Amino acid sequence: MGDILFLAHRVPFPPDRGDKIRGFNIVKYMSERRRVHIIAFADDDRDMKRKSGLGRFGGNRSIIWRSKPQWLSALQALALRRPVSLTAFENRPLQEAVDNILARHSIDTIYVFSSQMAQYLPARPRQRVIMDFVDVDSAKFDAYARSSRGLRSWMMRREATLLGQFERQVAARADANILVSQAEADLFVERTGAERVFAVENGIDIEFFDPSAQFKRVEAMGDLIVFTGQMDYRPNIEAVTWFVDTILPHIRVSRPSARFAIVGRRPTDAVKALAKQPGVMVTGEVADVRGWLAAASVVVAPLKLARGIQNKVLEAMAMGRPVVATQAAAEGIDHAGTIKVGQGVGEIAEAVIDLLANRDAATELGAAARAHVMARYSWAACLAPLDQIVGLNGRPMPARRTAA
Template sequence: MHILFLTQILPYPLDSGAKVRAYFVLRYLAARHRVTLVSFSRASDPPAALAHLRTVCHAVHTVPMTRSLAGEARSLARSLVSGQPYTLLRDERRAMHQLLQQLVQAEPFDAIHADQLAMADYAWQASRVAHASAPRLVLDAHNAYYLIPQRMAAATRNPALRLFLRREARLMARAEGECYRRFDHLLTVTPEDRAAIETLLPSDPAAPPQRWTMPICVDSAAPPLKRQPAARGLLLLGGLHWPPNADGARWFLREVWPLVRQQAPQAQLFIVGARPPADLQAAASARDSATAPDGAVIVPGYVTDPQPFLAASAALIVPLRSGGGMRVKIVEALQWGLPVISTTIGCEGIEVTPGRDLLVADTPAALAAAAVQLLQDPAQGDALAANGRRLLAARYDWRREYTLLDAIYPA
């Protein structure tokens, strides 16, 4: 089949969960079909990323994505006037519509695959002007997006922000329900997200779209990392421009970290991720984990190679209180052989057994106790890591799990 594959972010390098999902789906399809990738690109994308993706795909096209305060303000104003979600309006670009129209009118595509909700309308509009008969429409939604602002509203203390987030959740739910009905196939990454999305769809299970659940997977054959024998770091990893990650980091720093320091004063806290907000940057007491003193908080921002922080960590901490979908950082930690401590929401949708594959804690006291436990008992961390690697090989390897795509895209 000739597939037009649309992504909101360039799916390489693999430094975010959304990229990991899109990349391995792309790899699986491109090994069996003729795939043309169309993606938004950003100034921060390394040239090597495009070069690599061109070795995977039949063709690669990009449209620059730039954002500004003025543009964000216009999107917010449009949302207030139109009743459309701000989250979707901020990603509308005429240049993307124009490029897709040129491509689908120049040659026939058998299918258009939209990765994430932000690309759904682009796929729909392109299908309406396609050169050939209507191509198959496939949406990999990843998440039930309305759950993200809904959960963020429940966690925030700011009344004005809470009101905005509740409104955004309502608008997103309506927009998602309308959007999904246009697709032939709909993929989600967890059963929880599928159930949440199905509340927005017709009750008839035979009505379109056909629904599939397929987890985010990685390469289980990759070797685990080598950690320091007496690692004393606790690692928070993920893009800090994503509000749930920033909220979780603030909560851990404010409510949990002081409790950890009381029992393990030698511990260090690594908050690693792109675009840390000013308040998290201000909390840093050091920049380099190798020379940081006891009790240091290290906020290096985006790092191209997280290995030094991974090796120096006794555990990955996932202190999420909101969000949706599946935390790829947990699956990657299973691959790395890094012990994990997560909230219930943080490990939602991943088939882990608490106490065997990772530790789960939802209160500051419980999170602090779990962190201190792994800092003081490396053997327990090693056992969790070994169990996690076994789970990864059994359930989260892309070469095996993504055979589900053969039912949507028969050879």
């Protein structure tokens, strides 16, 4: 068997946000069975400094700095009639790194992590191509278009159309197409007509996210409601804004001391402004999110737009915390009733209030969530399908099929 080339739109180390967590664990899993070379972008100077953490995986690694401004990507996309998602990641040094690795090493499999990186595939690859779309990005832009107006809505519709065409073209060339959940896989088949589509779910590090592990604790704050996430990401911004503006006031009528902590790196000005509202705090980046999760009376995931499996929900469940999520945030997770799911303002507010008022029930729900995650969502169990899909065990690829 030859080596694997792993192409990623963001360097998968340190595993401190959703896409990097998935990428890191896939690289770790594959490198225990095959030699893996990594070529990826970095858009955070701290990631450039810490990229040496990938050295233990044994193969070559090329981490390319990505600094193209969004406005330039948009102009190029309009001029070339391409999706902004592709022009934003168009980079000659990275293409040269790919060409060099393919020329110098015996690569028999290229694992492409996210659709943006498919533009770096050879025109007629001799290697097997494993395309990990993760989510159906074109569907995300469709949703953005519906919730936007004017020029922004037009740009989002354009992106959805062009990216959808690209997804179909790439899927037709790939030997296997991977999505993060069965729901996303089914949606992908519906939108693209693709074959050879498989669901490979996200897992959770149940030893790290363990309420009994050693980590710095956050002082108890009574009725503390916590949201975690990357706070310059539009769905997260919309989620916390909706919660603060419409849901938290209902909660504070019954629980006046309730506080809402927005925990995550790079909060935008709009997110920071939410701290002016009664009972709201914005922490910015924290060294270890486990302290805030452990202190939470309830963890919320009030996302209106969500694709695939939400790591933030799995992390809270693994920490034994009671979770209240929207249907969109819970859709990709087999939670077996161990989290509360609501849709409108009233349902979510009522679920949070009930858990704050009944600590025994909240504790019981959190314990059940952790037990379920331990049984269902270890990374080893979730990534086991890669043995056959990628051919890690030396066996033939599975028969071509579509998602159920």
